[in-house]
Amino acid sequence: MFSEKDVQLLKNIVQSDLLEAIGQTLVMTFLPTFLAFAIGLPLGVLLVTGDERGIRPLPGALMKTVNVIINLLRSVPFLILIVVVSPLSRFVLGTTAGVKGMILPLTVAAFPFVARIVETSIREIDQGVIEAAQSMGASPMQIVCKVLIPEAKPALLSNFFVALITIFGYGAMAGILGAGGLGSFAITYGHYRRNELVMWTMVVLLVILVQIFQSTGNIITKRSDKRIR
Template identity: 70%
Template sequence: MFSEASWELLRNIMEEEFLTAIGETLLMTFVPTLLAFVIGLPLGVLLVTGDKDGIHPMPQPLMQAINVIINLLRSVPFLILLIMVLPLSKLVVGTRVGCKAMLVPLAVAAFPFVARLVETSVREVDAGVVEAAQAMGASTLQIVCKVLIPEAKPALLSNLTVALITVCGYGAMSGAVGGGGLGTIAINYGYYRPNPPVLYAMVIVLILLVQIIQSIGNQIVKRSDKRSR
């Protein structure tokens, strides 16, 4: 169906570049997601607790400003955001190309998304349980650490899976501007050349990767949730 040369190229890539590429893809998936949670988790919790009906209302102009910033960042298409943030990458990791350079823009793109996911997870925690904790004399910080986050844990883990998959997709897109990983191989060899076997092979690997992340995520969520037994 495809030419002998196409298969030959795919074989070469699988032998020489594939392992590095999949390592880069995993790096570009997990590290930015982790960074995004480091920023997005407190931010998402703040969006709930700082609400005017929340357990620790904050000045409402501040809350509105946070909301606007999150919405702004979320409405910029990822590739555009990526290009806009690359100068920051140069500053932080010292380069604009390659897998490492992508970590910063990926985290910047993912944290507003993660903040919203955390917000919805935390809002689902039963208000009665929070009220019980308040009645027992728990402080705001204690409620956050001992009630909101532990009670929202299954939802948070489920959303962590969603975030990982989204970031994995973003990472593949970054191949278009000299990122790294499987996306770069798919675009450089599969699309620009063009070489369909390489393109399809990379897509299949990405699909498998997403499936694996999702099913591991589902298992962990199921095991961690004590509500259904």
């Protein structure tokens, strides 16, 4: 089914570069996810609290602008975003290629998405609980730290893994622009060299990683949720 040459190439990859590629994939997944949450979590909270009916309403014009920017960033196709962000990446990190070059584009692509899913998670909280906290004299900041985030924790955790897998997918896709990692191997050694064995092996590895992320996510989310008896 596969030629001697195909098998030989796969052997070489597995022996020399595979571990490094997996490492790169993991870095390209986790680092931008954490960075995207560092920006997206406060932003998502702000989208809820700054709402005209939120606990600390902000000027409507400001909220509208933030919303438009988020929608705009979310609608730009990821591969184009990489190209657009690359000057910034060169300026900040000194490179636009490899794993390092992908961190910034991936973060920029992911944080608006994270902001939205944080917003949704927090909106799920019963308004009555917020009202109860207000009736006890809680300040907006206390409501955020002691009510909104802890009460939304299971949803936030679950969404963390959704974001993680989305960013993982972006990272693999970025292989086409020389990002490094498993996706890059699938494209350069597999697709471009017409080596199906290498390509599919990489795809299978990607699938296994996604399964691991999702299962871990499910277990962690379920454990954290006290609403489940």
